[in-house]
Amino acid sequence: MTALRRLLDALPLSILIVLCLTLGLAPFLPEPHIWEKLKMLAAGDLTRPIDIADMAMHGAPWGLLGLKLALDRRTSG
Numbered sequence: 271m272t273a274l275r276r277l278l279d280a281l282p283l284s285i286l287i288v289l290c291l292t293l294g295l296a297p298f299l300p301e302p303h304i305w306e307k308l309k310m311l312a313a314g315d316l317t318r319p320i321d322i323a324d325m326a327m328h329g330a331p332w333g334l335l336g337l338k339l340a341l342d343r344r345t346s347g
Contacts, residue, residue: 278338287336289331304328
């Protein structure tokens with residue numbers, strides 16, 4: 271079992287959802303950072319290191335939630 275799989279198994283789904291709704295969407299106004307960074311990525315404007323780090327920080331909870339749901343689905347189905 272890989273270290274990532276052990277980490278995902280140890281994290282409750284409720285904690286990941288709370289992380290997505292807080293850190294993943296912060297700041298809420300005028301628009302969530304993750305949405306802003308995804309628009310920059312689509313436009314090809316995501317080039318500054320601070321923007322890349324910001325996208326990684328705000329996108330990490332969403333990535334972990336997606337991985338957990340995908341791996342849980344694979345093992346149960």
